[in-house]
Amino acid sequence: METVSHDVLVVGSGLAGLRAAIQVAIASQGKLDIAIVSKLLLMRSHSVAAEGGTAAVLYTEEGDSTDLHAYDTIKGSDYLADQNAVETFVTEAPNEILRLEHWGMPWSRRPDGRIAQRPFGGHSFPRATYAGDRVGFYEMHTLYGTLMKYSSVHIYEEYYMTDIVVEGGTCSGIVALNVKTGEMVGISAKSTIIATGGLGRLYGFTTYSHTVTGDGAAACYRAGVPLKDMEFIQFHPTGLVPSGILLSEAVRGEGGILLNKNGERFMQKYAPSKMELAPRDIISRSIVREIQEGRGYEGPNGLDYVLLDFKEIGRQKVMEKLTMMVEIGKSFAGIDPTEAPLPVRPAAHYSMGGVHTDLNGRTVFKGLWAAGEAASVSVHGANRLGSNSTIACLVFGRLAGQDAATYAMNSTVRPSIPRERILESERKLFSGLVGKEGGEDPYLIKNELHETMDRFVYVFRDEKGLTEALKKIRELKGRAKEMRVQDRSREFNSNLIGALETSNLVQLAEVVVNAALLRKESRGAHSRTDYPSRDDVNFLKHSLSYFSGDGPTVEYSPVSITRWTPQERRY
Ligand SMILES: Cc1cc2nc3c(=O)[nH]c(=O)nc-3n(C[C@H](O)[C@H](O)[C@H](O)COP(=O)(O)OP(=O)(O)OC[C@H]3O[C@@H](n4cnc5c(N)ncnc54)[C@H](O)[C@@H]3O)c2cc1C
Incomplete structure (x- = not known):
């Protein structure tokens, strides 16, 4: 049994965790001692799998604007997003794209050398900044390279956080299992940031890897932090059948279309103005309707499907911009998508809900922040737009890192993890299980x-x-x-x-x-x-689920409405 102590502890080394850690280092000019804990090898965090793009307004002279990005996000959220948070989000987003550019991110380019952007669902302007179809992989490498500039960072790879320790309303750190040795460790810190990602593995048919299991959200919940809007799980329209592996929205952004068994481009019926680039909730419902009404194909183990056709994109563009999609099609369905369409159906993809935080990632406890998919600020409300997650990890990772750093710099108390807490976890794991x-x-x-x-x-x-x-x-x-x-x-x-x-x-x-x-x-x-209808009178509110021995108790909190009055959502 071991105890260690740091100034700031970041649990999770995906986009949100790395961005937060870099900000702590920047804010403290390398003076704060930072720990990053990850149950995986750092670069195996799920963020490396992000494919299609990262949204931000870059070209106002061409007609895009932060107001438009905010409106698209709020309408996409079915008016459940907190509009004050969305305004911060869209304003900060372009800065993050440029920051990454300066840190060496190889963004895809326009012919004139400027950063390229592609269309994504629910966005009324092509604002998904990308790097081929591997945006997360390159973003992670860019952040990792940047983080390496700071000698004040200690990385605990393959340490599994079992619990968050809160005493008297203040978080003092975590208890973790050193996976390599099987030893329990108490890691204390003045500030702890939870950036442990989503919970996609609640489902069998999902785009997420087996490692995405909501550990941080569950630990916060047990410690007494409410979880916000957990009923909202996003189903991505194009999970490859039968594995569930994601076929990025970039396929449709570049011109891919959806067809039913009769060869009909059925989105015409459901979202005539946006077609395959309607928001994900609408396309997923449309696909399931087509299948339920007998216009899908019969798939293995009840995984009936429709087709995602790459033909309109053209082989050359596919080979230039969507190479990973070709690899995925060949390896996991035995189909080369430049030659034949791929079988797809909606797959569990993203959790709009998460640890309840304010704009700076603060939770209800002192010394505890959350960021990234583990958190709900909330900018995604009831439905996230594609390409808005990676940017949310960067924007709110930075804000949480900044706030946590300020707190740690002003705090004179150095907390510790009581020995009894570590022993209790040790007993639970090794005697109990x-x-x-x-x-x-x-x-x-x-x-x-x-x-x-x-x-x-x-x-x-x-x-x-x-x-x-x-x-x-x-x-x-x-x-x-x-x-x-x-x-x-x-x-x-x-x-x-x-x-x-x-x-x-x-x-x-x-x-x-x-x-x-x-x-x-x-x-x-x-x-x-x-x-079947939205009910603003009774449900324009966030749910907050609190832990109790008998199961969750639920309270509700108001949604921030600043400039955009809720309306019927049409596309
Ligand atoms: C296939 C796929 C493609 C996607 N493409 C896009 C896209 O193009 N654009 C977009 O905006 N979004 C995309 N998304 C969503 C986006 O990638 C994720 O929401 C985002 O990357 C989550 O980042 P994160 O930092 O919050 O968490 P993650 O990257 O999941 O990192 C979680 C970290 O927490 C650590 N951790 C978890 N539990 C513990 C524990 N118990 N103890 C210690 N450490 C722990 C893990 O080791 C990991 O380091 C995609 C999602 C998928 C599944």
Whole structure:
């Protein structure tokens, strides 16, 4: 058992975590001692998988404006985004693109050498700044290279945070498992920033890797931080069948089209002015409708699908700008998309909800911030626009880093993690889980969770399905308390990590489904067939789910409306 102490602790090394850490170093001119903790090798964070683009207004002289970006984002959010947060977001976004440019980001270029941008769904101007179809990979490398300039950064790779420690309303750090040795560590800090990413692995059919399990959101929730708007899960329209691997919106941004079994370009019916570049919630519903009404193709294991056709883009442009899509098509569907269309259906892709924070990433506890997909500021409201997440990680990662640095520089108290807290976690993991005889298999629990979420908490929901899902999840929650870990070793015990992640997922599933049951309206990605309309009178509000022993309790908070009055959403 070990304890270490730093000034600022960043948990998570994706775009949000790295951007926050760089800002701490900049703000303190390298004086603050910074720790980055990541359960993965730093560059294996899921952000490296971001494909299509990062939104920001760059060309006002060509007609784009921050007001337009704000309006698109707010309309896309079905008016649930906090408009004060969106105004900050769109104003700060261009600065982040240029900052990355100065730090060496190889943005794709126009023929005249200026930064290129491409169209993305729900944006009324082509403002997705990109680097081929690997924007996250290059952004991560750019941030990593920049971070390496600062000697005050300590990286704890393959350390799994089990819990956040809060005492008397102040966060003093975390307890983590050193995955390599199996030792428990208390890592204390004046400021702790949670940047642990989303929770895509609540679902079986998802674009996310197996590592995206909502650990940070679950740890905050257990510590008493409310989770905001958790009922809003985004389904990306074009998950490749059967794996769920993402086919970027950039495909449609560059001219790809969607076809049903009759060869019809069906988006004409649902969003005639935007077609395949309507927001994701609308396209996902359209695809599911086509399938439900018999105009989809029959797929394996019930994964019926429509087609994403690259023909209109032209082979040369595909080979120039969408090379990864070709690799994915060939490797995971056995189809070269320059020759034949790819089978797609909506896949769980993004969590609009997350740890409740203010604009600077502050949570309800002193010394604790959150940023990136783990957090909900909220700029995405009920439905995020494509290319608005990576930029949100940069903008709000910076703001959280700045605020956390200021706090740490002004704080004279150096907190510590009580030995008893570390021992308690040690006992929970190694006596409770690893040492157990008999008990429940975590992998079976996770599979049953996936089946439940894929079936009842998908693009369309209703009271009956959600009630059934909640009942099942509560059963799984009970069984998760009885989990056993077969592998008894200390070093690299991936069975143990799997069990901890499953336990977090089950906890978060209960929050998602409970909030979805209570929101008796359809807004953005939360589409209830039994309440098909948006209800601004009763539900223009954020849900806040709080931990309690009996399951989440939900309160609501108002949405900030500054300049854009909620209207009917048409495309
Ligand atoms: C395939 C795909 C493509 C996408 N493309 C785009 C795009 O083109 N444009 C766009 O705007 N958005 C895109 N998105 C969304 C966007 O990539 C993500 O929302 C964003 O990258 C999340 O970044 P993050 O920093 O919040 O988290 P992540 O990058 O997921 O990083 C999370 C970090 O937390 C660490 N962590 C997690 N749990 C623990 C724990 N218990 N202990 C210690 N460390 C932990 C992980 O190791 C990791 O370092 C895409 C998403 C997917 C799935």
